[in-house]
Amino acid sequence: MSAEFGPSVPFPHIGDNVTTCMRKGLEPSPAIYDPLGPVDPVKRDNLLQHLKPHEEIPHGEAHEDIEFYRILITPRPWPIKEYGWLIENHIAAYIRVLIQRSKQDPSPFLSKRVAFIDSWFLQSWVHDYKEFEAKPEMVKFKGSGYEGLANGLIPTYIQTKLRWFTYVDHLYGVLNTGGNHWVGFHVDLHKEKVDCYDSIVGEQTLESELRMLNFFRPLTGMIPAILNALIPDDIRVPTKKKFVFRRRTKRIVPQNNLRGDCGVYALKFVECLALGVAFDGISDENIQGLRMKMAADVFDEGNCSLVSRYVRYSSDKPQTIPQNRKIFNKSADSSS
Template sequence: MSEIHGNLHNVSVSQSSNIDLEMDTQDYLWKTMGNLIQDSYVKGFDPSQKAKVDDPMEWLTLLTSLNPKETPLTSFKPKETSLPFLRDRDLPDDRVKDKDYSLVFVPEESWVKLVEWSLTSMELQIGPSMFTKEMSARIVGPTEWLENYKIDVMLFLSRERTTLGRWKANKVAFMSCVFSNQMKCSYATFEKDKTKFKVEGLLHDYGTGQLPPHGRTGLVWDVDVSRMYVPVFVHGNHWISMCVNFVTRTIEVFDCAGLKHHKDVELFANFIPRIVKAVQSAEKKKHLNVVKYKVVYVPVPFINKSSSDCGVYALKFIECHALGLDFTLVNDDNIHEARHNIAYDLWEAANNPELMLRMSKYTPPKTITSDVVELV
């Protein structure tokens, strides 16, 4: 996969009263798109997401209105913004050396491709979702909260990356938001009568790798899979993520706000061991005890100034952990670059011939009924 970025918007250019329309690409992008980056704190922002925040289509409207041959580029100068001085680290050849390069960087020529696509009305299939201009605009944000289907589509891409060997992570699985909600619903039923509850249907299919259906792996928990990553929706307006380790019998919790979520996490610690046992061979079941997994909260300093970025952090923490990278590589200074990174990753994957072929062979799961309520 191509490495990625959004830092090009922070590069400064000299100003003059006579704008040269033959300027190079980087200067043009700054002039036309410099106002995409905003401070992550938004006064009056409502964490419940019910309040109307900045229109995610504003940047798209800007892009679709551009014609460098007819539109004065000076009209797109960021308002109330002083351009930073050009630094050596902003140069592409130097930026590639930065430790956070693979997590947040999108090369200039790659970003241009996404911009050009945004000028069309084309929709692209990407796993369980359609990649549209609206989806791209919301991901880029910068103040937009990510819904569950945007989280799920990135986890689909993570499954495909590991399956195709593009990520060097062995025996790893990536669950979905639907899985998390299914666990919550099933656990409520389990608590009503633990003696009669059986792991079957959807839960069993998750344990054998038949679900999630897009990017289906067929990998059995604690046999073919050593650890799996799970996004979790907590408190009605916040995303966290977890790593379930079947070898150490632990659950590591990643939260950009550094909070504890005992009620939301404990059900996984109690329930997952039962699913693990249910999907093992008859011989292995005889020697496998159902013991609650230990919950460990990974130390993460409070870095999420804007509550709208929690979903981006949840995804990037999964990526960091899966690839053995330090969590501190993603922070409030580059989280908006990370949004650009995600948007470009999805666009690139939707246009990748190998992934397009795999997506064309998708077959729906045999188990299609469920009492799961979709997250919004």
């Protein structure tokens, strides 16, 4: 690997028997891959070749497609403060890579009964919660984007067509908390619980736990309502109970002590959870290699144009992201 993008880093790997890094009691899919292994050299070289004609352009000033990948792969020390912080585009791109992989047969994940929440839709979902909290009856789920999401029809160009609860047991995604921090989450639809995986836990107090719970209320409060509205009563008994929330501890979740990589951590958390793989290898020591691997995978599996194809969904209709939106824009959707 070019010194410009950091050294190659050794990773723990799944190994020949495909069980070395599996979580206890879980059986791997026959199509499992190593989410923490070294970047594919062909994918890496293709990405670097794509970026090479633009290497003389100062960081932060190239076309958004180029900045997208530069933000991911530029090693520390960053040329601009907070340059390497992931924004919504990065989260959405990798989540869509995971959605596409979930459609493979056989699926590389623990089962076909998993779904990844589209990040653009989740952004609108969080916004809708304010109205839902004030007047739940004002937020309609049938005939809206929520019905499409719960039936595997969003994103529209990589539909899984798997209905929640009936054909999906587990939801995975990445949530922005506080405007500058990303956390991963896992929703168990049958056990009615939401687990948060946070790479920067800090000191755990009642106040900090309540603050994180408040960020997750759109999920703990609205998922039961979505299921009540969209899943037939003979399949699931309606309930007014909210889902239980749990923020996993530092003992379980690797911590980003360098700061600035929480988006990468969160995405790798949900990928490993869906695969059934332990978090060993998600660390500050390996973060530059993970960044390069993620960028190369998006470039390869996103047909080099995921950035320009994003669609953000409101509760009832899609909104196209403006094409002139600058990738390098440290606004409220920046990552810590």
